[in-house]
Amino acid sequence: MAEFTVMLGDITESKVDAIVNAANTTLLGGGGVDGAIHRAAGPELFAACVPLNGCATGEAKITPGFKLPATWVIHTPGPVWHGGQQGEADLLANCYRNSLRLAESHDCQTVDFPSISTGVYGYPLEEAAAVATQTIATELARSSNLTHVRLVAFDAETATAYRTAWATLAD
Numbered sequence: 681m682a683e684f685t686v687m688l689g690d691i692t693e694s695k696v697d698a699i700v701n702a703a704n705t706t707l708l709g710g711g712g713v714d715g716a717i718h719r720a721a722g723p724e725l726f727a728a729c730v731p732l733n734g735c736a737t738g739e740a741k742i743t744p745g746f747k748l749p750a751t752w753v754i755h756t757p758g759p760v761w762h763g764g765q766q767g768e769a770d771l772l773a774n775c776y777r778n779s780l781r782l783a784e785s786h787d788c789q790t791v792d793f794p795s796i797s798t799g800v801y802g803y804p805l806e807e808a809a810a811v812a813t814q815t816i817a818t819e820l821a822r823s824s825n826l827t828h829v830r831l832v833a834f835d836a837e838t839a840t841a842y843r844t845a846w847a848t849l850a851d
C-alpha cells in the first residue's frame with residue numbers, strides 16, 4: 681500500500697508529480713497557499729485557470745505546474761466552515777478523494793496536500809485532520825499507482841494534528 685507521511689514545509693517547494701491547491705471556486709487565485717502557489721508558478725498558472733471557469737466546492741481541476749517543481753497543480757476549493765451542520769465534512773472528504781482520483785488519472789504517483797480549509801475557511805484543525813486522513817487512507821487502500829501521499833503542514837500545530845489523526849486511524 682502507498683505511504684502517507686506528514687511533513688513541515690512549503691508546498692511550493694514540493695518536487696512531486698502533483699501538489700494540491702486549497703483554491704476558491706473562482707480558481708483565480710487568492711491568499712494563503714493559493715497565493716503562494718500562484719506566485720511560485722508564475723502568471724501562466726492564472727492564464728491556465730481562466731478557461732476552467734471555476735470549480736465547485738469539493739470538485740477538483742488540474743493544470744500544469746509551470747515554474748513550480750511539481751508537474752501538476754490540482755485545484756480544489758474546500759468548504760467554508762459554518763459550524764459543521766452544512767455538509768462540510770462530506771465536502772472536505774470530496775476534496776481529498778477527487779484530488780487523488782484526478783491525480784491517478786494523470787498517472788501521478790506522488791501527491792502533496794496542504795491542510796485544506798483550516799486557514800481562511802476556518803475549518804477546525806482536528807476535525808479536518810480526521811476527515812482528511814480517513815479519506816486518504818481509504819483511497820490509498822484502493823489505489824494501484826499512488827506510491828506516496830504527503831500532508832505538507834505550514835506550521836507545527838498543523839503537523840501534529842495530522843500525525844495524531846493518522847496514528848489514531850491505525851489503532
Ligand code: APR
Pocket residue numbers: 689690691692702703704709710711712713714715716758794795796797798799800801802832833834835838
Ligand atoms: N505551503 C503549505 N501550506 C501552506 C502554505 C504553503 N506555502 N501557505 C499557507 N499554508 C497553509 C495554511 O497555514 C493553512 O494551514 O495552508 C492551509 C490552508 O489555509 P488557506 O491557504 O487559508 O486555505 P483555506 O483555509 O482552504 O482557504 C481557502 O483562502 O487563499 C484563499 O483563495 C483561497 O479563497 C481561498 C481560501
